[in-house]
């Protein structure tokens with residue numbers, strides 16, 4: 001095919017055979033993955049680990065290798081699990097089954113002629129064996145966007161002044177302890193977003209910043225915040241002056257770490273990490289000390305606003321929304337409204353994301369004060385040194401995806417890989433499946449405890465794990481050094497999701513590669529992605545015989561996969577009984593002593609909360625409504641049944657994407673939702689501003 005005639009969407013055939021796997025899957029549901037919308041107050045296992053140890057969780061907690069407190073938290077958690085009858089971890093189960101298989105294979109090996117069927121040392125042998133058969137690469141031409149439209153300048157924004165891209169940190173207005181810290185972590189000159197942001201943010205201006213993934217946006221807001229706190233210490237009693245909100249707990253932990261690194265040579269700045277999944281009581285104690293900076297997920301923050309008596313946002317001088325477009329989407333809509341109405345109106349507000357959208361403008365118009373628009377890159381750009389590849393999945397061959405993913409990981413991309421799947425169920429399955437093939441795997445999604453989530457991330461960072469299988473929980477903001485490859489098992493919901501997922505590699509000026517498996521149903525998104533490519537994307541073709549070898553291999557593993565799921569199921573049952581027993585004991589004890597915990601308040605009534613959950617629910621059949629039609633009940637049953645084949649499993653993944661996309665389309669066309677997505681209406685009902693006696697007088701004009 002000549003390059004001139006090459007149609008970017010004319011995908012190249014890769015697969016010919018029609019075999020089907022018959023694969024039972026015993027795993028759970030495929031619910032929403034990202035940080036829970038509403039973080040319910042609950043006692044956490046970590047409470048025991050930190051009780052009586054530290055009133056400021058943040059000062060103790062580190063996400064670093066050698067943090068003794070973190071180790072203790074994780075170890076204590078392990079002990080708890082063991083004492084609760086958990087017999088082994090998933091990796092121990094995989095190792096157990098692999099050992100058994102290896103012993104069996106050893107005795108059979110002399111009789112076997114074909115090395116492709118022998119999994120004794122599969123990754124190594126396969127790599128050598130298939131070295132001669134290489135994947136073909138074809139250049140996919142990018143259709144250049146013909147957009148010479150003169151975009152109307154939004155009257156609302158103020159133009160950003162020019163910045164000097166060649167300056168070094170020492171030439172900026174930054175105090176010595178911060179310069180020393182930057183130097184200690186090896187940073188000398190600012191990235192463009194940092195050079196542009198710092199001077200404007202230091203003036204106290206509101207801003208709306210957009211720059212590609214991995215371009216250093218965290219330090220771009222951290223530096224002016226810290227500079228202000230150092231330069232302008234609080235006048236009266238200590239109070240919380242800075243609030244940073246991010247959508248996931250892991251991202252908050254990371255932001256908190258960056259602030260800690262930058263404050264290593266300062267002594268008078270206190271911080272508190274306040275996210276769901278971590279111990280509530282120690283957070284309350286830390287907040288009582290009025291830390292200067294709070295890094296939080298919205299749900300837990302609101303919990304503290306309502307239930308931690310001395311904690312208030314009245315004195316907030318700077319509010320940062322990291323991943324701002326996510327923070328302002330419908331999932332966080334009600335919570336953000338609550339946070340914003342509780343914040344001081346005189347604050348400086350800074351929004352950061354690699355994908356700013358029109359939706360944000362709605363909020364900007366009501367909550368920002370003459371914001372400066374700092375768009376270093378357009379909001380659909382991927383990192384400059386990212387190589388984007390696509391693998392075509394032909395119609396009726398969706399079941400090849402697992403084999404192709406296994407082939408990629410065993411033959412070519414051995415380490416520092418993140419594989420994104422759509423559902424928790426598929427993440428877990430791939431963990432088991434690839435683990436049985438001898439790969440070092442970890443999984444990251446919302447079905448794990450917070451301790452497990454942080455532990456998996458730590459192990460991936462420390463290179464104890466080569467491959468991380470994750471849902472979109474890991475798509476935004478996470479900065480993991482030297483991730484070489486991102487694989488999309490299926491394309492995500494939207495272009496925005498895609499940009500964030502592939503943004504986990506090629507960060508901070510480094511190179512990286514993304515490989516996305518694309519089926520017929522995903523062509524429309526592929527088209528959108530290709531339109532934004534500045535460098536031609538590549539089409540990777542995996543030889544059909546390779547796919548077949550891996551399909552056979554996975555089929556062989558099915559009984560082992562099923563056995564592991566059964567073991568897990570048994571253990572889950574035991575654990576669930578133990579938990580219920582614990583609850584009953586606790587209840588009895590409380591009744592005896594009349595020692596009941598006060599009920600925690602939430603800003604919505606139970607009904608409002610249920611209504612909101614209902615509105616956001618992607619699966620219309622998985623409803624909390626009491627009365628369901630016969631058809632709906634049947635659909636629930638169908639959804640609960642476990643996909644039996646590789647094709648079914650992909651279908652299940654696809655359904656989730658489709659439901660999201662359908663809702664997006666409905667939302668766009670619905671007048672009602674347009675009205676409800678405007679903060680303007682809601683903020684007119686804003687609560688009267690409460691101000692404490694100690695709060696400084698309002699100097700700025702009213703918003």
Ligand SMILES: Nc1ncnc2c1ncn2[C@@H]1O[C@H](COP(=O)(O)OP(=O)(O)OP(=O)(O)O)[C@@H](O)[C@H]1O
Nearest residue numbers: 189190191213214215216217218219354477479508
């Ligand atoms: N001035 C700098 N020079 C070199 N590296 C830097 C600089 N500033 C930040 N970095 C590094 O760049 C990496 C990415 O930074 P950061 O996580 O803040 O990116 P981001 O723009 O927020 O990405 P995302 O959009 O994915 O959240 C980090 O590892 C950070 O240490």
